Amino acid sequence: xxxxxxxxxxxxxxxxxxxxxxxxxxxxxxxxxxxxxxxxxxxxxxxxxxxxxxxxxxxxxxxxxxxxxxxxxxxxxxxxxxxxxxxxxxxxxxxxxxxxxxxxxxxxxxxxxxxxxxxxx
Amino acid sequence: xxxxxxxxxxxxxxxxxxxxxxxxxxxxxxxxxxxxxxxxxxxxxxxxxxxxxxxxxxxxxxxxxxxxxxxxxxxxxxxxxxxxxxxxxxxxxxxxxxxxxxxxxxxxxxxxxxxxxxxxx
DNA sequence: CCCGGACATCGACATCTGTCAATATTGATC
DNA sequence: GATCAATATTGACAGATGTCGATGTCCGGG
Numbered sequence: 001x002x003x004x005x006x007x008x009x010x011x012x013x014x015x016x017x018x019x020x021x022x023x024x025x026x027x028x029x030x031x032x033x034x035x036x037x038x039x040x041x042x043x044x045x046x047x048x049x050x051x052x053x054x055x056x057x058x059x060x061x062x063x064x065x066x067x068x069x070x071x072x073x074x075x076x077x078x079x080x081x082x083x084x085x086x087x088x089x090x091x092x093x094x095x096x097x098x099x100x101x102x103x104x105x106x107x108x109x110x111x112x113x114x115x116x117x118x119x120x121x
Numbered sequence: 122x123x124x125x126x127x128x129x130x131x132x133x134x135x136x137x138x139x140x141x142x143x144x145x146x147x148x149x150x151x152x153x154x155x156x157x158x159x160x161x162x163x164x165x166x167x168x169x170x171x172x173x174x175x176x177x178x179x180x181x182x183x184x185x186x187x188x189x190x191x192x193x194x195x196x197x198x199x200x201x202x203x204x205x206x207x208x209x210x211x212x213x214x215x216x217x218x219x220x221x222x223x224x225x226x227x228x229x230x231x232x233x234x235x236x237x238x239x240x241x242x
Numbered sequence: 243c244c245c246g247g248a249c250a251t252c253g254a255c256a257t258c259t260g261t262c263a264a265t266a267t268t269g270a271t272c
Numbered sequence: 273g274a275t276c277a278a279t280a281t282t283g284a285c286a287g288a289t290g291t292c293g294a295t296g297t298c299c300g301g302g
Contacts, residue, residue, distance in 0.1 A: 020167070021174035021223065024189075030164035030171075037167075041158035042260085043151035046141070050151075053142035062279065068145075075261055077280055096269050096278050102142065111236025114161075114228050163290085183249065196291055198250055217248050217299050 020113055036110060039086030044069065045079045052089060053102040061097045141234055157231060160207030165190065166200045170209060174223040182218045 025033075040046060051068060052060045066076050080100060083089040090101040146154075161167060172189060173181045187197050201221060204210040211222040 020171045020228070023171075023175050025168050025171035027164065027168065030167040034162055034164045034167055037158055037162035041155055041162040043148065043155040046151040046155055046158075047146050047148065050141045050144075050146035054144050072262055073279075078260075098279060107141070107235050111232045115232025115236060193292055194249075219249060
């Protein structure tokens with residue numbers, strides 16, 4: 001089954017959008033972008049993303065992340081899943097461990113959307 | 122009553138923060154920033170903000186905004202309130218009308234936080 | 243001073259979200 | 273293959289969120 005325009009992930013469809021302040025966002029764009037922001041709009045997930053992104057080698061094992069919070073392991077797993085499904089974190093299983101890594105384009109595109117910074121090729 | 126550090130709006134306290142990907146965000150910073158993102162993380166509010174920001178003269182009257190949506194007037198009012206309380210929109214009443222205007226620093230700071238773009242003074 | 247229009251607030255409701263304890267799954271090791 | 277450790281999934285529940293209709297507030301004009 002090939003990938004039609006309707007199946008584009010939020011991240012994929014973001015690159016083509018004008019900055020928020022340039023012209024009114026279409027309803028469709030807003031609907032595609034909002035989930036990305038929603039994934040980011042939680043203190044725990046913000047910290048998780050930041051911890052992963054700033055970790056050595058650019059990746060972090062779940063075991064590293066669990067201990068940084070006073071939350072149960074399933075809760076952290078749940079938040080990581082949301083970040084992953086939003087397209088913000090890449091996930092890789094190696095042995096018993098799972099490593100997460102920042103999906104850098106996603107964050108870069110989001111920043112461009114908000115800040116109006118043009119292409120940084 | 123003077124303004125202590127604890128009363129800083131999310132926007133005010135944002136300027137001092139390192140980009141997300143530089144170092145792990147502190148729990149306190151995350152707690153202050155998340156509400157900003159949460160205010161943005163809704164399709165209707167995204168469009169509202171974008172419409173206000175891209176409107177002529179940089180401001181828009183609520184009456185202009187209401188018609189762009191298939192939502193009740195109270196609902197739009199509710200969303201505008203959230204954007205205002207998050208520090209993303211400035212509000213001014215002139216006569217019978219209320220005008221909203223983008224709080225540009227808020228969006229710029231958010232973009233910098235996500236994108237790691239340094240100061241753009 | 244009363245009326246009408248612009249906007250906000252209130253109360254209610256269904257849905258979504260964050261959290262946990264319990265349980266399942268998967269892979270390494272003995 | 274039995275067991276253990278790392279992570280995910282499930283089910284439950286309290287609290288937050290988006291929406292509406294009804295109502296309140298404020299202002300300008302007759």
